[in-house]
Amino acid sequence: MERLAIVGVGLIGGSLALALRRAGYCHEVVGAGRDRASLQRALDMGVIDRFELDVCSAVRGADVVVLATPVGVIESVCRSMRGCLGDTSILTDVGSVKAAVVQAVEAGLGRLPTHFVPGHPIAGRERAGVEAAEADLYQGRRVILTPLPEGDVTAALAVKRMWEAAGAQVENMPVAHHDEVLAATSHLPHLLAYTLVSSLSRLDEQEEIFRYAAGGFRDFTRIASSDPVMWRDICLHNRDDIVAMLRHFRGDLDILEKAIAGADGDRLLTLFQRAKQTRDRFCG
């Protein structure tokens, strides 16, 4: 690959650039964004070779363009790229939701390019920004691609190879299925962690409560330190699947509450045993 353009050089985009540079996968990495100071840091850190504040200049002539901005600004970013993105340039993204990104790209560009391959690396951390970027972030992690039925097959293959060069394992699934699975495995847990911390912070004894929180609590709420803007965008852009999962969960929470209120020890034991077995089996 000659030239890679990364729009939004934060943790995710920056780590991809570092990994691909280390692998010798591309000759030039151009960063684009609105925050000059942050792009300058990326340049100083050796994440990118140069940067442009004008997204149009950044994507012109790029072999691959990676959209790594918050999902909420993808439509406007794509609007700025109209007329500059080459017909054979491969376009991909890293958004945590896929149906909304496909819509945003189509709305922004006025068409859905055949060389557009939606993607989602299942990796991240609580710290955000290019300062947190590292070449190893994707090592052994999964990346889900959701190639569109009408999309170009070679473009999908190129994006797959790119992520593999960054150390990831790549798998494909349909857009709608991705959003459903992620609502369960990622979006719901994040929302529970945010709600738990917020719920406890409203209690009178909050200072004390957090003082007595042990290791389990720290692990449990780690994801509540994630980027609020990113999670607002995810909620707004995967609404139906998330609301469905919240309701599914709440039904189970109601059952649990009834079992506790009714002192139904057998039911509680069965429930906890099944959960422990499942967790040990899949994550043990």
Added chain:
Amino acid sequence: MERLAIVGVGLIGGSLALALRRAGYCHEVVGAGRDRASLQRALDMGVIDRFELDVCSAVRGADVVVLATPVGVIESVCRSMRGCLGDTSILTDVGSVKAAVVQAVEAGLGRLPTHFVPGHPIAGRERAGVEAAEADLYQGRRVILTPLPEGDVTAALAVKRMWEAAGAQVENMPVAHHDEVLAATSHLPHLLAYTLVSSLSRLDEQEEIFRYAAGGFRDFTRIASSDPVMWRDICLHNRDDIVAMLRHFRGDLDILEKAIAGADGDRLLTLFQRAKQTRDRFCG
């Protein structure tokens, strides 16, 4: 201390014994329990000096007796100790709930000994049993004692010193307050983790769902691998506080769901920002 008796030599009781032996805090540790094979392992591991299957023989002549069984059997264990527990023997426990333990001790012994000091080490791990015991488990961890108003002050001091010798920081609080604080910081998170895993395991795509679960999910659900019997007992013995916390949490979950369904981005952002600030401030 001459002789320490530990009733229930599992992770918690076994780790306390190891820590106190290493500190040279007591001359003899007697283990008691119902499972000969497990007590034999404790002996082989050097956790205890000898064991008794009869709890009465184990506690006779002990300076300190630590109840480290599941909370659900404390009443029957105490019944077996009637007439054997010396008047000056200090009795303490390690249960995750305190009001129910006080009740169980009183019901079992037929009276509340003045030398009884309820306690709760805020430490643990997913693996249970004496095999998981280690001398460092309490190093730097908090232990909450809930001395009773009518209790002996020197007994409370002795239990405090014992935990400090095991490396812990000891703090006192009233019984009812302990149960309320722990319902928030420990019981609620465990129940959410159990319910999440159980909820996801009922979905059609469960194999796939757990396959795409990333690091955040593993952290979040780690506590769902905890001991089901222990957690059933906690639920049954801290019912009112837990049900109150579940309702408090569910109210907040309802607000979140409405904000998502209504695409209220500002409200979502505020909620996530507040949670992140709180979490970073207390656990950062």
